[in-house]
Amino acid sequence: MEQRLVELQQEALEGIKKATDLKELNDIRVSYLGKKGPITEVLKGMGKLSAEERPKMGALANEVRDVIAQAIEEKQSILEEEAVAKKLASETIDVTLPGRQVKTGNHHPLTRIIEEIEDLFIGMGYTIAEGPEVESDYYNFEALNLPKGHPARDMQDSFYITEELLLRTHTSPMQARTMEKQNGKGPVKIICPGKVYRRDNDDATHSHQFMQIEGLVVDENIQMSDLKGTLDVFAKKMFGEDREIRLRPSFFPFTEPSVEMDISCKICSGKGCNVCKGTGWIEVLGAGMVHPNVLEMAGYDSKKYTGFAFGIGSERIAMLKYGIDDIRHYYTNDVRFLKQFSIHE
Numbered sequence: 462m463e464q465r466l467v468e469l470q471q472e473a474l475e476g477i478k479k480a481t482d483l484k485e486l487n488d489i490r491v492s493y494l495g496k497k498g499p500i501t502e503v504l505k506g507m508g509k510l511s512a513e514e515r516p517k518m519g520a521l522a523n524e525v526r527d528v529i530a531q532a533i534e535e536k537q538s539i540l541e542e543e544a545v546a547k548k549l550a551s552e553t554i555d556v557t558l559p560g561r562q563v564k565t566g567n568h569h570p571l572t573r574i575i576e577e578i579e580d581l582f583i584g585m586g587y588t589i590a591e592g593p594e595v596e597s598d599y600y601n602f603e604a605l606n607l608p609k610g611h612p613a614r615d616m617q618d619s620f621y622i623t624e625e626l627l628l629r630t631h632t633s634p635m636q637a638r639t640m641e642k643q644n645g646k647g648p649v650k651i652i653c654p655g656k657v658y659r660r661d662n663d664d665a666t667h668s669h670q671f672m673q674i675e676g677l678v679v680d681e682n683i684q685m686s687d688l689k690g691t692l693d694v695f696a697k698k699m700f701g702e703d704r705e706i707r708l709r710p711s712f713f714p715f716t717e718p719s720v721e722m723d724i725s726c727k728i729c730s731g732k733g734c735n736v737c738k739g740t741g742w743i744e745v746l747g748a749g750m751v752h753p754n755v756l757e758m759a760g761y762d763s764k765k766y767t768g769f770a771f772g773i774g775s776e777r778i779a780m781l782k783y784g785i786d787d788i789r790h791y792y793t794n795d796v797r798f799l800k801q802f803s804i805h806e
């Protein structure tokens with residue numbers, strides 16, 4: 462029995478010495494020191510020994526156990542240290558490696574143009590109003606002097622949701638909404654940027670969804686000259702001090718008189734070229750003096766108050782300013798297009 466115990470100790474110590482990882486070591490622990498291990502097995506035969514030999518054998522078995530346990534413990538701390546060292550070595554950071562380039566995003570060209578226009582009008586004392594994209598037939602048409610069945614409704618093919626609800630076809634409903642809140646009193650001076658929707662087939666100059674910026678000024682004694690002065694400042698700040706504007710008579714049901722504003726062509730300086738289709742002028746926006754019916758419907762006394770309004774197509778302004786030839790570029794979001802407007806490169 463003694464012989465067997467010494468053998469076991471030898472075997473175990475050899476195994477421990479050879480163990481290369483913590484799992485292997487643990488397997489040794491379980492197999493030698495566990496309840497079903499060979500030492501326990503040997504001790505089971507103690508019954509056959511004489512009374513003198515028994516305590517000697519018991520002491521020897523305990524000693525063997527202790528020696529094995531101690532050896533395992535020592536090996537364990539060696540293996541643990543090795544594991545930590547290995548991990549540290551594998552996770553070493555090479556601080557001399559060049560860093561990876563971080564790609565930064567930038568504002569969409571439309572966002573940029575809208576913010577630029579907002580800043581310009583805020584500088585002239587306007588505030589910014591925002592309204593719903595799902596609009597009632599009343600605000601989108603009726604309150605703007607376009608009663609049901611009015612032929613001019615056909616100018617804006619619409620996406621109806623119900624009989625009375627539609628996706629707004631322009632930002633002009635914000636004129637009526639803003640004025641209504643004033644209870645017929647005081648001045649109004651707002652711009653309203655936002656998305657609008659039309660049942661158009663998409664092509665280089667049409668998109669079923671696009672952006673407008675509405676402007677509205679209402680007060681006593683507002684005149685056509687105020688409108689013209691404002692649009693002149695807008696055109697020069699947006700496109701350069703050398704630009705001229707001209708107002709052409711036009712028709713919108715919510716303004717009377719109505720105009721369309723052109724700016725002189727920058728490419729040919731008014732001589733005529735492809736961009737301005739030989740006219741020397743480029744159409745930019747619609748505007749006019751707020752129709753008395755619109756003022757009255759919103760609760761204003763049209764004998765006391767007058768106003769002007771304008772509607773800017775954001776895409777069109779950005780196209781002219783940045784030389785973009787297709788409205789679809791804004792919405793297909795090809796990074797090769799968008800990157801050209803990066804302020805980081």
Ligand code: DAH
Pocket residue numbers: 630631632633675676713715716747748749750769770771772773
């Ligand atoms: N709402 C018009 C449109 O979408 C644009 C417009 C024209 C707005 C004249 C105005 C305006 O405020 O006075 O075609």
